[in-house]
Amino acid sequence: MNNLPVVSVQNINKSFRQNENNMLEVLRDITLEISSNEIVALIGHSGCGKTTLLRIICGFEKQDSGLVLLDGEKHTIPSKNALMLFQNFNQLLPWKTVLGNIVHPLLATKIVPIKDEAKKRALKLILDVGLNGFEKSYPHQLSGGMKQRVAVARALALQPRILLMDEPFAALDNITRGVLQKLTRHVCEKYGIAALLVTHSVEEASVMADKVVVMGKNPGYIKAVLNNDLKDASLEKQTRFTAEALGFLG
Ligand SMILES: Nc1ncnc2c1ncn2[C@@H]1O[C@H](COP(=O)(O)OP(=O)(O)OP(=O)(O)O)[C@@H](O)[C@H]1O
């Protein structure tokens, strides 16, 4: 049995230059682990460095010090093993159909180099996210929620080791959001893909995640790691309590 975490973030520090004289310290000594099949939610004040941390894990941004390990190996440049899903709905290629949007990266990256096989895999994912019947539709013919379903299917078709999601459902209505939360959790579980989810919603964190990491601010640091081990308090209660105590809820 291999107990190596999928992602291990070790003592990450990051500052941005604000102007000639000033640096802004954004992340201080961030350490966290994500196991295979685990969905971890990351919550914290606006501006505490959540997106920056995701971008560092993805390889879009470089940390000043510390390490990101993916399956035990240094991860420093973007790769198909750590894919990011964003909040906005314009992540799809407008000139390609739903099917084309999922097939294209499979062929372009040569992850599935044969067109028929790429199509087969894409159609399976389209079914998983409930978009059967819309294979030939173009992005402009889809609702926001449907576009996010395509983005989820496209990312998961590439079978990353981890899916990094930055408030992916924040712009959706309540009902669509609830459906997509459950569906994304389900397909991640089905394909054994770990996930790190940034959210401002305690409810979303507790619906989707096995573990909630709470960040403090100025600079961003890990304030608490909450999980379902405590029998006397649900993950939702613990998360709500911590978020209220830190003042980023109600
Ligand atoms: N490329 C950059 N250059 C300079 N400063 C940056 C850069 N990226 C982020 N920052 C600053 O780093 C801090 C953290 O930003 P970040 O986007 O990571 O926060 P966040 O926790 O995702 O916030 P939100 O919840 O509002 O999305 C902010 O003060 C932001 O202005």
Ligand SMILES: [Mg+2]
């Ligand atoms: Mg952000």
